[in-house]
Amino acid sequence: MGRVLVMLTAAAAVLACSVATVMVRRRMKRRRKWRRVVGILKDLEESCETPLGRLRQMVDAIAVEMQAGLVSEGGSKLKMLLTFVDDLPNGSERGTYYALHLGGSYFRIIRVYLGGQRSSLHVQDVERHCIPASLLNSTSEVLFDFLASSLQRFIEKEGHESISSRDVKRELAFTFSFPVKQTSLSSGVLIKWTKGFAISEMAGEDIAECLQGALNKRGLNIHVAALVNDTVGALSFGHYHDADTIAAVVFGTGSNACYLERTNAIIKCQNPRTTSGSMVVNMEWGNFWSSRLPRTSYDIELDAESLNSNDMGFEKMIGGMYLGDIVRRVILRMSQESDIFGPIPSILSTPFVLRTNSVSAMHEDDTPDLQEVARILKHLGVSKVPLKVRKLVVKICDVVTRRAARLAAAGIAGILKKVGRDGSGGGRRKSDKQTMRRTVVAVEGGLYSNYKMFREYMDEALRDILGDNVAQHVVVKAMEDGSSIGSALLVASSHSVRTIPYE
Incomplete structure (x- = not known):
């Protein structure tokens, strides 16, 4: 009887060890999968980084391209249309x-x-x-x-x-x-x-x-x-x-900007006859491109599969038509690398199925358990997602949107630099308040007016680029x-x- 008891005890110990081993392996497997997903997020963050130094390089590049587009047709990615x-x-x-x-x-x-x-x-x-x-x-x-x-x-x-x-x-x-x-x-x-x-x-x-x-x-x-x-x-x-309005930007499905330029600066048109001495120039800035743009593998894939590949590179990073699809592509990549979202639903592979208004709703979801995130993911065929995974999705939305907003701010600052309203031109000092003129930039489009986080990130970046002494003279006015x-x-x-x- 004692021998049987010993054997049963040994068997139970072996079984317990086996169960423990299986549990440990599963836990380690889940951790490896989670580390892969976190690694994807970290790579995304690093690829989308827009430090102030890089933004100021973008400002300079945009101002240079604006000038080149005014000098000759085809001289710049910016068409600078009369x-x-x-x-x-x-x-x-x-x-x-x-x-x-x-x-x-x-x-x-x-x-x-x-x-x-x-x-x-x-x-x-x-x-x-x-x-x-x-x-x-x-x-x-x-x-x-x-x-x-x-x-x-x-x-x-x-x-x-x-x-x-x-x-x-x-x-x-x-x-x-x-x-x-x-x-x-x-x-x-x-x-x-x-x-x-x-x-x-x-x-x-x-x-x-x-x-x-x-x-x-x-x-x-x-x-x-x-x-x-x-x-x-x-x-x-x-x-x-407001007569101080000298530029306008649209952040909607796409994005573009225009501004008031002196006619004597429009060199490609030898004699643009105007009574005011100025003319509104349509920049078509969606086609702007620079090696300084923080482009990711997801941007490259989106561009390659679009109807206008190798075109409108700037717009595809900041336009409302595209932000949702960039987020979708990141989620799809994570799904392919790990099962944290469960089986990959076919709808998640459909381009533009995730719209930017849904990204906004997830990004700004303030419910304790992120109910709106869960609802939108369910619409994408992803259900029963743990809270930590929902938080991960919110972070993806934040990274993509923050990059877009900060690039948009650099675009506006580029216009201000071109027309001498950024505090750096004409020998003026940023600390010289008397020489700074009040400047109004009109902004329209659902991306700016309806997406609070995009708006806040853009306004914050514009202040950082210009500096407080100049930014206090620049007014961004939203309109409907x-x-x-x-x-x-x-x-x-x-x-x-x-x-x-x-x-």
Whole structure:
């Protein structure tokens, strides 16, 4: 009996050792997997680093590229396009005007009434719609007929006989958020599509004429009076309310900037005739590139798989269309290296399935157990994720967004440096407050207005780059619908008579 007891005890000890060994191995395996994931995050952080020294190098590089783009066509990655906008609105404009804005993921139609004073600007109607995915690679005829039919329905709903009559000619600003080489205020040819659009036969076509033709086919008495980049519209609106506004930046689906430049600095155009001595220049800064940009393997993969590979490198690091997909690619890489997210769902391999508004929601999730992170991951096919893994996802969002925001700040500082508003030009000292002029930069776009962490990181980086003595003179003003309203204001400022009755 004693012998049997000894054998049972020995067997139990062996079993216990075996179980303990298995548990230890599993624990070690989990730790190895976790270390691999943490290693991926660390590599991401190091690749996305934007120390102040690097940002200031970016500022210098952008200012140099701006100058090169003003000297000659093709002399820079920045196209530095002339807009033929010289006299910006000042508040005396009168009349009722329309604007149709074709952006990256939406289009918007507005009607604006101007009573001759800044306080009498009234946006009387606004419609905003998502752009059907089928239009992104359709034909120009289909795209512009869709826009014309939408505008027609907008006008038919006005309900005022004096305004809705076909006999009344309406003046329309076409806000077009894509690279265009302007030939006048109201005409310009498409250089290329961005933001997922791919209608090949439109390259080189006059965009205003395309819309005007679609409107004429429907018998609409509407005149496309201005073709305006969205950044130029934002600058127009900013200047209407504050004459110190000298630049505008859009952070939305894509990103771009424009600013007010002296005409004698635009060397590639020998005699740009303006009454003000200045002209708004559309930078098309999404195409900026520098070896100093903190590019990761995820950026390279995204670019290679995009419709416009080897193009728009800056925009793909800071544009709202792309931030979500960068985060998705990091999560996918971690899933491939470890099972911390469980089995890899097929949806996680779908480009752009994770949108930037979801990144914002996860990044700013303040619930104790990160419920919003869990909900969004479940939508991606990843469920029952431990809290520490959810925290890891929040960190990924933070790293990607912080890089984007700090690069955006460097872009704005580059513009200020070019126009001598960064405190470093003309022999001025940063400590000399009297020589610093108040400078306003108008900013529009959902990425800036709706994503608190992006906004805070950008504003913080801009202050760091400029220094406190200069930053106190620089005002970043957020606005809503500014590009559309500002485009209508540009039409109004170029007309001396009312086109339709006041209401």
